[in-house]
Amino acid sequence: MVEPHRLRRKSQERLHERIIRQLLFLSAALSVFTMLAILGTLLFQALSFFQEVSLIEFLTETRWTPLFQPQYFGILPLITGTLLVATIALLVAVPIGLGTAIFLSEYAPESVRRSVKPVLEILAGVPTVVYGYFAITYVTPQLQGIFGNLTVFNALSAGLVMGLMIIPMISSLSEDAMVAVPRLLREGAYALGAKKFEVAIRVVLPAAISGVIASIILAMSRAIGETMIVSIAAGSTPRLTLNPLVSIQTMTAFITQLSLGETPFGSLEYRTIFAVGITLFIMVLAINLVGDWIKRRYWERY
Amino acid sequence: MGEVLVLTGKKSHSKRSITRVLIGPLVLPTLIFATLIGMVGLGILLVQTFTVGLPWLDLDFLNNFPSRHPEEAGIRAALFGTLWIAGLTALFSFPLAIGAAIYLEEYAPQNKFTRFIDVNISNLAGVPSIVYGLLGLAVFVQILALGRSVLAGALTLTLLIMPIIIITAREAIAAVPRHYRLAAYALGATQWQVVRRAVLPSAMPGILTGTILAMSRAIGEAAPMLAIAALVYVTFIPTGPLDRFTVLPIQIFNWVSRPQAEFAGLAAAGIIVLLLVLIGMNSIAILIRNKYQRRLAE
Numbered sequence: 005m006v007e008p009h010r011l012r013r014k015s016q017e018r019l020h021e022r023i024i025r026q027l028l029f030l031s032a033a034l035s036v037f038t039m040l041a042i043l044g045t046l047l048f049q050a051l052s053f054f055q056e057v058s059l060i061e062f063l064t065e066t067r068w069t070p071l072f073q074p075q076y077f078g079i080l081p082l083i084t085g086t087l088l089v090a091t092i093a094l095l096v097a098v099p100i101g102l103g104t105a106i107f108l109s110e111y112a113p114e115s116v117r118r119s120v121k122p123v124l125e126i127l128a129g130v131p132t133v134v135y136g137y138f139a140i141t142y143v144t145p146q147l148q149g150i151f152g153n154l155t156v157f158n159a160l161s162a163g164l165v166m167g168l169m170i171i172p173m174i175s176s177l178s179e180d181a182m183v184a185v186p187r188l189l190r191e192g193a194y195a196l197g198a199k200k201f202e203v204a205i206r207v208v209l210p211a212a213i214s215g216v217i218a219s220i221i222l223a224m225s226r227a228i229g230e231t232m233i234v235s236i237a238a239g240s241t242p243r244l245t246l247n248p249l250v251s252i253q254t255m256t257a258f259i260t261q262l263s264l265g266e267t268p269f270g271s272l273e274y275r276t277i278f279a280v281g282i283t284l285f286i287m288v289l290a291i292n293l294v295g296d297w298i299k300r301r302y303w304e305r306y
Numbered sequence: 307m308g309e310v311l312v313l314t315g316k317k318s319h320s321k322r323s324i325t326r327v328l329i330g331p332l333v334l335p336t337l338i339f340a341t342l343i344g345m346v347g348l349g350i351l352l353v354q355t356f357t358v359g360l361p362w363l364d365l366d367f368l369n370n371f372p373s374r375h376p377e378e379a380g381i382r383a384a385l386f387g388t389l390w391i392a393g394l395t396a397l398f399s400f401p402l403a404i405g406a407a408i409y410l411e412e413y414a415p416q417n418k419f420t421r422f423i424d425v426n427i428s429n430l431a432g433v434p435s436i437v438y439g440l441l442g443l444a445v446f447v448q449i450l451a452l453g454r455s456v457l458a459g460a461l462t463l464t465l466l467i468m469p470i471i472i473i474t475a476r477e478a479i480a481a482v483p484r485h486y487r488l489a490a491y492a493l494g495a496t497q498w499q500v501v502r503r504a505v506l507p508s509a510m511p512g513i514l515t516g517t518i519l520a521m522s523r524a525i526g527e528a529a530p531m532l533a534i535a536a537l538v539y540v541t542f543i544p545t546g547p548l549d550r551f552t553v554l555p556i557q558i559f560n561w562v563s564r565p566q567a568e569f570a571g572l573a574a575a576g577i578i579v580l581l582l583v584l585i586g587m588n589s590i591a592i593l594i595r596n597k598y599q600r601r602l603a604e
Contacts, residue, residue, distance in 0.1 A: 024498045025413055031405030032414070035427045035472070038465050042437060045444040103340025111334060112341075124344050129584065130351070131526025133555045134577050137562045138351045141358070141570050168347040175344070199326060201333035222432075229434025231529035232555075236562050256436050256529070263439070263533040269448055281440045285433065292432040 046285055049278030056272060062279065068242035068253075070276045071262075077276070079283055081242035085159065085252035086284075089234055090227035092163025092248060093170060098220055100167075101174025102209075105216075108175070109182035110204040121176070128172040136236030139165040144237065157239025157251035166233050170223040177222065181215020182208050214298055221295035225288045231256035255284045355581075359574025367575055371541040372557065376568035381576055384557035386543040387456070388525060388583075391553055394460035395467065395524050400517055403468045407475035407513075412501055431469040438466045439533030447534060457547040459534045466530060467520040474519070478512025479505060511598035518591040522584045528555035554580045 054062070057077045065078025104124065108117050144161040148154045154161075185208050193207045209216070239251030240261050253261075259277045267274045370380025406427075414420040442462030452458040482505050490504040506513075531553050537560055540552040554576060561573035 018496065021496050021498050025409075028405045028409035028413055031402045032409040032423055034402060035406065035423060035430055035469065038441075038468070039426050039430060041445055042433065042441050045441055046437075049444065100340045100343050103337045104344060107334075107337035107341045111337060120341060120345070123348065127344060127348055129522065129526075129588070130348075131528065131555055131580060131584070133526070133528040133558050133562070134351070134355070134581070137558065137570075137573050137577060138354065140562060141574075142350070142354050168344065168351075171344045171347075199330055201330050202326075205333070225432060229436070231434065231436045232559065235529075236559065256434065259436050259440065260529060260532055263443070264537040278440060278444070281437055285437050288432065288434055288437075289429065292429065296428070 042285070046278055046282040049275050050282045053272070053275035053279040057279075066244050068258075070273055077279075079255075079280065081244045082253060082255045082258055082280065083283070084244055084246070085238070085242065086228055086234075086254040086256070088159045088246060088248060088252060089163045089166060089238055089254055090224055092160060093166035093227045094220065094224060096164055096167025097170045097174050097223060101171045101219070101223075102178060102216065104171065104175040105178035105182055106204050106209065109179045110200070110208060124172040124175060127169060130169070132169070132230060132232040133236070135165050135169050136232045139233055139237035151249055154249050155239075155251050157237060157241070158249055159238050159252050160248040162234050162236075162238035163248065165237065166227055166230055169230070169233070170226055173223040173226060174219045177219030178212065178216045181212035181219070184215070185211045214301075218295050218299040221291055221298065225291040225295065228291070229256065229284065229288050231260055235260040255280050259284075355574045355577050358571055359576075359578045362571045362575035363578055367572075368579070372539065372560070376566070376572055379561075379572055381554065381557055381579060383540045383543060384552050384554045384576070385579070387540070387551040388553045390456045390544050390547075390551060391459050391463065391531075392521060392525055394456065394547065395463040396517070396521055398460060398464040399468050399471060399520070402464070403471035403517070404475055404513060406468070406472050407479055408501055408506075410472070411476050411479040412497070412505065427469045427472055431473065434529075435466060435527055436529040436533065438462055439530030441465065442530060443533050453548065454535055454550055455548045456544050456551045459531060459551060459553075460547075462530055462534055463524045463527065466527065467524050470520040470523065471513075471517050474516025475509070475513045478509040478516065481512065482508050511594050515591045515595050518587050518594075522587045525553075525583060525587075526555060526580065528559050531556055532559065554583075 062077055062079055064080070065076055066080050067076035067078050068081045069076045104120075108120060112120065139161045140156075143165055144154070144156060144158070147158075147161055147164075151160075189207055189211055190203050193203045198207070234254040235257040238254060238257060240253050240257060241251040242253040242258070243250065245252065258280055262273060262277045267277075366378075367380045368385065369382055370378055371382050372384075373379040410420065410423065414423075439462065442458055442465075446452050446458035446461050447454055450458075452461075486504045486508060487500050490500040495503065535551055535553070535556060537556065538550065538552070540550060542549075544551045558573050558576040558580065561569040561576065564570075
């Protein structure tokens with residue numbers, strides 16, 4: 005059916021109606037300008053950075069010391085630091101988030117489901133600076149009781165707390181995917197003599213796997229872009245290591261560290277944060293696009 | 307489905323029975339345990355923060371400026387900075403985001419450009435907040451020469467939360483029944499009259515709820531605000547949009563980064579204030595939603 009307003013001819017549209025339409029269009033187009041501005045600023049500053057530092061050094065050098073002499077600009081330590089913390093976070097959040105999703109979708113009575121979900125949503129709403137505080141004042145001292153050689157700043161504590169933060173991202177998206185699995189599949193399995201846990205784990209989980217994977221990928225992008233927890237608890241020592249017990253630095257924490265000190269505009273150090281920023285932006289955007297693609301492409305339509 | 311069929315096969319029948327008997331009863335307790343971890347984690351976080359922070363929370367704490375002496379330090383500058391930032395951000399983002407949502411739901415032709423705007427908005431919602439900080443630093447602080455001001459901070463947060471408001475506002479607008487529009491058109495209303503008199507009033511509770519939730523995200527943001535405001539000693543209240551500022555999350559970050567235990571107490575007290583502000587805003591959002599749902603049910 006044709007919308008009524010489409011029957012009217014353009015020329016009949018009154019002047020102020022047309023102005024309103026154009027104003028509304030401009031506010032929608034602002035989102036495109038925002039994206040262009042992000043790309044433009046990052047590219048412009050990063051290109052001017054790469055006039056002084058070669059892209060080869062940036063990608064292959066294993067030392068990152070832009071703040072003192074001799075300066076080395078190898079982003080690898082920041083990338084491994086970022087991935088280390090994100091991996092720890094996912095190791096925490098994937099099993100817990102999936103367990104929660106299976107429980108809520110397959111086992112929990114409606115009343116439990118309706119009270120547990122909002123509580124978990126709170127985890128996603130707590131400001132990240134609060135998680136940073138929690139990591140450094142509570143989790144790190146507790147961990148030091150277990151690992152004697154744990155330094156004050158470390159990837160483990162930041163990763164564990166970040167895992168707590170992203171649990172609801174995984175649990176709610178995965179649960180949506182599991183609830184969408186039709187009853188017929190479950191009943192078919194019961195008819196074959198399957199028990200409840202076999203239906204949940206061997207039928208529902210595989211049937212919802214694309215939604216589950218999409219939720220994990222989106223949680224990973226969130227973990228990589230997270231800034232405050234790692235700035236507070238993971239340290240500012242760029243180091244090419246997989247040891248979670250020592251101080252490291254992530255890409256986001258480096259950007260924060262330089263922002264604190266009011267670096268003079270236009271200096272090489274100032275442009276460095278944009279070179280790191282564009283690396284972070286490309287990584288996160290690529291991960292998000294893959295996540296969206298999986299969600300759209302493989303979302304089973306029953 | 308092949309997996310399920312194996313259950314009835316003869317192959318490894320006895321082994322299967324053993325796992326069924328041994329593992330089966332453990333599954334539900336494991337799942338409940340997993341569900342509890344998230345909730346227990348949240349509980350420990352809240353209890354720990356309140357026990358450490360409450361002794362530091364008094365009227366002086368709200369009224370004093372930051373200080374090197376923990377017992378004299380307060381959040382006056384940060385509270386007013388947060389008020390300024392939140393006020394301006396709401397002022398900018400609300401009309402712009404609603405305008406964008408109205409355009410996309412009610413006006414936009416179904417073509418490639420509309421689809422492009424659509425994809426673009428969901429991509430923007432996934433950009434890390436620190437990247438918005440870099441954008442604001444380069445564009446508002448430097449190129450537009452606003453300096454490290456309240457205005458630069460509010461504009462940055464506006465861009466950050468616009469995608470969130472647009473997405474929820476679109477849902478609210480799309481949920482308005484079609485016959486509201488048709489009835490208004492039948493009375494001879496122009497398209498804008500339909501939007502303003504028929505669509506917006508019934509979509510408004512949903513839009514407001516989404517805006518309040520996005521604002522509570524903005525108030526808790528520390529990373530982009532650090533990039534804009536930097537970590538400075540602010541012992542004054544902003545008197546205009548071009549003044550320098552600090553906000554609650556920056557002040558908390560500042561105290562967290564100091565090694566002395568007193569400052570951890572101050573940080574916890576600051577967190578309590580921040581959480582109370584957020585709980586207040588979320589309660590308002592829930593009230594609006596409940597009232598609206600009741601009205602629909604009648």
